[in-house]
Amino acid sequence: MSDFRIKNAAFETSVGLSSNYPELNGVEIAMVGKSNVGKSSLINSLCNNSKLAKTSASPGKTRLINFFKINGGEFRLIDLPGYGFAKAPKSEQASWGELIERYLSSGRLTHIFMLIDIRHEPTMEDKQMFKWIIYYGIPFTLIATKSDKISKSKRQQSANLCAKQLGAPPFAIPYSSENAEGKEAVIKRIGDILEDYKNAESENQENNNIDN
Ligand SMILES: Nc1nc2c(ncn2[C@@H]2O[C@H](COP(=O)(O)OP(=O)(O)OP(=O)(O)O)[C@@H](O)[C@H]2O)c(=O)[nH]1
Ligand SMILES: [Mg+2]
Numbered sequence: 001m002s003d004f005r006i007k008n009a010a011f012e013t014s015v016g017l018s019s020n021y022p023e024l025n026g027v028e029i030a031m032v033g034k035s036n037v038g039k040s041s042l043i044n045s046l047c048n049n050s051k052l053a054k055t056s057a058s059p060g061k062t063r064l065i066n067f068f069k070i071n072g073g074e075f076r077l078i079d080l081p082g083y084g085f086a087k088a089p090k091s092e093q094a095s096w097g098e099l100i101e102r103y104l105s106s107g108r109l110t111h112i113f114m115l116i117d118i119r120h121e122p123t124m125e126d127k128q129m130f131k132w133i134i135y136y137g138i139p140f141t142l143i144a145t146k147s148d149k150i151s152k153s154k155r156q157q158s159a160n161l162c163a164k165q166l167g168a169p170p171f172a173i174p175y176s177s178e179n180a181e182g183k184e185a186v187i188k189r190i191g192d193i194l195e196d197y198k199n200a201e202s203e204n205q206e207n208n209n210i211d212n
Pocket of ligand 2: 039054080
């Protein structure tokens with residue numbers, strides 16, 4: 001779907017441990033990754049709106065699951081709180097785990113963008129997160145953030161090395177929310193995810209028609 005574009009984006013709702021998800025309405029793509037890796041910035045960069053998701057230089061900014069409605073409801077992007085924020089109280093770290101695991105196991109997610117910092121070896125928590133993604137069988141794409149922080153000639157190689165160290169096939173998209181490197185590739189990925197979803201839906205419809 002080469003003509004796919006993000007035309008508009010709006011905040012929809014926030015969900016914590018005691019609130020309900022909005023009614024499922026098609027494709028949901030969530031950003032996961034450690035605190036401060038650039039999840040909220042990625043959403044803003046993709047949507048051309050620096051104020052859409054709240055970002056901060058200090059980790060632990062996003063505390064709830066935030067749902068964003070894209071292209072008037074064509075699909076949703078989901079901003080999750082980051083893990084590995086050591087300064088958070090233990091009780092909060094535990095509720096983070098519960099919040100995320102409940103969402104990952106909800107069956108709602110079409111796709112996960114897992115973010116890793118291009119400069120660093122993935123942490124134990126990154127590896128645990130990746131295992132959860134595999135355990136729940138959720139399709140994923142790895143995105144290596146803050147690519148502007150390393151030299152251009154090393155970017156693809158470093159991104160791929162991060163993926164390999166995580167235990168994944170050795171490929172990640174280098175991304176910079178500062179200069180939009182990787183944006184075209186991620187937008188194309190979203191277009192493909194939407195197209196696959198539509199194809200699967202119409203196949204299901206055909207199978208239902210045959211069964212009836
Ligand atoms: N240089 C550079 N800085 C970035 C990039 N992406 C994010 N940042 C910075 O990294 C910091 C954290 O970004 P956020 O988007 O708030 O990170 P987050 O993953 O949402 O963090 P939590 O909400 O705490 O989980 C901010 O100061 C951003 O400006 C990038 O691609 N390049
Ligand atoms: Mg955030």
